[in-house]
Amino acid sequence: MSEIRVRFAPSPTGKVHIGNIRAAIYNWLFARHTGGKFLLRVEDTDLERSTPEAIAVLFDCMKWLGLDWDEEVFYQTKNVKRHLEVVDQLLASGHAYKVEKTSRDGKTGVVTMFKMPKEGVIEFDDIVKGHMAKKAEDIQDFAIVRSDGSPIFHIANVVDDIDQRVTHIIRGDDHVENTFKHICIFRALGAEVPKYGHLSMIVNQQGKPYSKRDGAAFVGEYREQGYLPEALFNYLLLLGWNPGDDREVLTREEMVKLFELEKVHVTAAMFDPKKLAWMNGEYIKKIPASEFRDMLVQSAAAEGSSSRNLGEYAVSARSDLRSAADQIAWWDYLASQVQVRTKFLKDIPDAIRCFVSDDFPFDEKAVEKRLKKPGVKELLLDLVERFSKVGDWTAPTLEAVVKELSQGNGMGPWVHPVRVAVSGRGEGIGLFEMLQLLGREKTLARLRHAAETLAS
RNA sequence: GGCCCCUUCGUCUAUCGGCUAGGACAUCUGGUUCUCAUCCAGGUAAGAGGAGUUCGACUCUCCUAGGGGCUGCCA
Numbered sequence: 001m002s003e004i005r006v007r008f009a010p011s012p013t014g015k016v017h018i019g020n021i022r023a024a025i026y027n028w029l030f031a032r033h034t035g036g037k038f039l040l041r042v043e044d045t046d047l048e049r050s051t052p053e054a055i056a057v058l059f060d061c062m063k064w065l066g067l068d069w070d071e072e073v074f075y076q077t078k079n080v081k082r083h084l085e086v087v088d089q090l091l092a093s094g095h096a097y098k099v100e101k102t103s104r105d106g107k108t109g110v111v112t113m114f115k116m117p118k119e120g121v122i123e124f125d126d127i128v129k130g131h132m133a134k135k136a137e138d139i140q141d142f143a144i145v146r147s148d149g150s151p152i153f154h155i156a157n158v159v160d161d162i163d164q165r166v167t168h169i170i171r172g173d174d175h176v177e178n179t180f181k182h183i184c185i186f187r188a189l190g191a192e193v194p195k196y197g198h199l200s201m202i203v204n205q206q207g208k209p210y211s212k213r214d215g216a217a218f219v220g221e222y223r224e225q226g227y228l229p230e231a232l233f234n235y236l237l238l239l240g241w242n243p244g245d246d247r248e249v250l251t252r253e254e255m256v257k258l259f260e261l262e263k264v265h266v267t268a269a270m271f272d273p274k275k276l277a278w279m280n281g282e283y284i285k286k287i288p289a290s291e292f293r294d295m296l297v298q299s300a301a302a303e304g305s306s307s308r309n310l311g312e313y314a315v316s317a318r319s320d321l322r323s324a325a326d327q328i329a330w331w332d333y334l335a336s337q338v339q340v341r342t343k344f345l346k347d348i349p350d351a352i353r354c355f356v357s358d359d360f361p362f363d364e365k366a367v368e369k370r371l372k373k374p375g376v377k378e379l380l381l382d383l384v385e386r387f388s389k390v391g392d393w394t395a396p397t398l399e400a401v402v403k404e405l406s407q408g409n410g411m412g413p414w415v416h417p418v419r420v421a422v423s424g425r426g427e428g429i430g431l432f433e434m435l436q437l438l439g440r441e442k443t444l445a446r447l448r449h450a451a452e453t454l455a456s
Numbered sequence: 457g458g459c460c461c462c463u464u465c466g467u468c469u470a471u472c473g474g475c476u477a478g479g480a481c482a483u484c485u486g487g488u489u490c491u492c493a494u495c496c497a498g499g500u501a502a503g504a505g506g507a508g509u510u511c512g513a514c515u516c517u518c519c520u521a522g523g524g525g526c527u528g529c530c531a
Contacts, residue, residue, distance in 0.1 A: 011531060043531070103529050111529050129461070138459050139527090146529040153531050176460070177526040200462085200524090207523065235468095238480095242469060246479045265469085268524065272467050275481040285494085341493045366491095402490085415490035427492035 004036025006168045007161070008069070009076075011043045012054040015218040016061045018271070019172065019202045019210060022236045026199060027170045028067045029237070029259040039164055040069040043076045045156060050077075061219040065229045066252065074164055076156055083151035086159050086189065087112055087144060095188040096144065109147025114154070114185060116141050122180045127168075127197035128264045134180045142181060154178065158185045161194060170197040170261065173268075197261050200240060200268045210271050226346030228287075231280040239269040249282050281343045293328075293335035299348045300356040318439040334437055337429035354423040355437055362454070366426035370416045371454045379414065380421060380451035384444050393440045395432035402432075421450030 008024040010016060031038035042058070044050035062069070090096035095115055102108045116139050123133040144155040151159075161169065169179075176198050186193045204214035216222055222232050230252075238248060243258040250258070287295070321327045338351050354360045370376070386401050402414045415431050422443055423434060435443050 009531095046531080101529070105529095107529080109529075132460075134460065143529050148529080150529090152529070157531085173461080174525060175531090178531090180460090198461095203524085205467085209524085238468065240468085244470085246470080248468090248480060267462055269469095270467060272481070275468070278481055281493095340495095343493085399490085406490095411490050419491065425491090429492085431490055 002167070004031065004034045004168060005039060005164065005166050006031050006036060006170055007039040007041050007074075007164060007166050008067075009041040009043050009157070009160075009171075010058060011046060011050070012058045013046070013049045015220065016058055017217055018219060018222075018232075018236065021061065021065065021067075021219050022202065022239065023170060023172055023199055024062065024067055025065070025233060025236055026197075026241075026259075026261070026264065029255055030168065030170060030261050031070075032256045033259045036167070037070040038067075039071055039074065039166070041074040041076060041160060041164065043153075043156070045076050045080075045150070045153075047077075057220065061223075064223060065219070065233050074160065076160060079156070079160055079163065080151060082163065083156050083159050084145070084149075087151065087155060090114065090144075090185075090188060093188065101143075101147075103147075107147070111143045111147050112145035113141045114144045114181070114188075116181070116184060122183055124179065124183060124193070124196055126176075126179075127170075127195060127261045128200075129176070129198055129266050132176070132179075136184075139177075139180055154181055154185065158182050158189075158191075162186070162189070162191050166194055168195045168197065168261075170199065173198050173200050197264070199264065200266060202239060202271050203268045204271060207268075207270065214271070215273060224346075226344035226348075227276070227280050228283045228345070231276065231283040234283070235276045235279045239271065240265040240267075249279070277343060284342050284345070285340060287339070289332065289335060289339070292339045293331045295345070296335050296338065296348060296352055297331060300352060303349050303353070303356070318437070319441070320439060330437065333433070334429075337433050337437075341429065350425075351428065354425070354428075354434075358442075360424045362420070362424040363426060366420045366424070367454055370420040370426065371450060373417075376417045377451045380417060380447050383414065383418065384447045384451070387435075387440065387447075388444060390440070393436065395430070395436045398435050399432045417450075418447065421454070422446045 006027045008027050010020055010024070028038050030036070040062070042050075042055060044055070087096060091098070091112065096112055097115060098110050098112050100108060101111050117136040120136050121133050122136055122139075123131065126132050142154060144152050146152060179196055179198070183193050202210045204210045211217055216225065219232070223229070233252075234248075234250060234255075237250075237255060237259075241259070241264050242248075243250065243254070244263065247254070284292075318330060321330055334352065334355060338348070342348060342351065383402075386405075387398065390397055390401060399411075402411050405411075405414060416426070419428065419431050419434070420426060422438060428434065438446075
């Protein structure tokens with residue numbers, strides 16, 4: 001058998017739907033698994049919606065997910081001449097005819113129709129759905145050229161697939177009925193009929209096709225919300241396929257090695273944002289420590305007005321960090337604390353704000369609950385006193401101070417107010433690690449400030 | 457209406473005639489703990505319904521019910 005060639009053929013409307021991108025993922029994996037080619041065809045015949053910007057967005061989404069394609073991008077509009085030539089061929093061979101029709105919106109004109117066989121059964125073996133058959137008489141003749149002379153999807157699609165020498169067509173379930181029509185066109189042209197695989201749809205929690213109303217439906221939205229492309233890719237892959245064992249989080253290499261189209265499910269799969277979120281957390285945990293640290297630095301830079309480097313940020317937090325090694329160590333420590341608690345990349349700025357800036361917001365509820373309580377002011381001032389005497393400003397030492405105060409009754413009464421006082425929030429990394437990162441000077445200043453202005 | 461397809465825990469799924477029906481997410485309980493997470497231990501929870509084939513059916517066949525797709529001068 002000759003080389004396997006598959007294609008992803010979206011309409012560039014500016015937004016790539018998750019159901020659509022799953023088809024791209026399956027095509028890509030099939031091609032990479034079999035050593036075939038993954039082609040990209042832009043079906044840009046809808047001139048109103050197909051803009052250069054929309055096409056750029058499409059490329060961007062694919063690159064984000066690591067869906068690299070082979071050969072040059074094929075633009076459908078550039079093949080219109082060929083489409084029409086083939087139609088003439090069909091007209092000449094008696095497989096097509098012209099007829100005057102009135103469209104739904106009342107316009108009358110001459111369109112070219114494809115003539116379906118009137119008897120017999122059209123059948124094919126769908127790689128995912130199994131054997132499919134339909135009586136030819138159940139399918140009506142259909143239009144292939146509009147009255148304005150432009151080719152319609154059915155003919156354009158088939159001709160492009162022939163021209164691109166596509167061997168396997170892997171697309172959405174909504175094209176199943178079209179496949180019977182397309183097979184007839186391939187045959188009428190004497191072309192070899194490709195193999196087909198139809199992918200089920202992604203549905204919402206009500207079992208209806210997933211749409212905008214069900215939350216993020218476009219790839220770009222997941223990116224904005226701080227999902228990792230690897231997580232989205234992995235999750236979408238699992239919606240209708242599994243490696244045959246209990247593994248769920250897979251590397252790209254494993255996916256390529258294990259993916260088989262025959263194992264793709266026929267049934268529609270419900271999209272579960274919670275599992276995607278879990279998956280995202282798994283991938284965030286897998287980010288190499290140094291890489292995650294760099295992400296924090298970038299996040300800090302994006303938040304601040306001036307662009308500063310890693311070292312400057314560390315110094316702004318802790319002026320005692322003289323050497324570059326100390327500064328990097330400071331970031332690494334912060335990153336290691338933050339990474340395990342991060343579910344979405346977009347949560348990073350809030351998580352590190354109190355470390356890279358003195359201008360952080362105070363959560364009102366947390367202030368109310370932890371600071372506006374009798375005795376808290378005294379408690380904070382007492383801690384300022386005790387902390388200022390600490391010789392070795394590290395988490396264990398600081399913890400020992402509070403532990404002594406609590407006398408084994410739980411450190412909550414001290415920990416909670418301090419956390420809010422120095423970070424403005426009721427949650428975050430371990431308190432003593434937090435204090436160590438902030439350093440003595442900042443910790444004491446913030447405690448004093450909170451005691452005087454917020455606590456009661 | 458017609459044609460085609462689908463049906464295992466709430467969700468994604470394993471099972472290719474032997475099942476005490478397994479895993480993951482979610483959920484609940486307990487442990488660790490300064491919060492939030494992480495981590496560890498455990499629990500609840502499924503074969504749409506009905507016939508048939510068979511020693512034996514979640515697995516095969518048929519019917520019913522429910523769901524989805526298509527039925528355009530959209531793709």
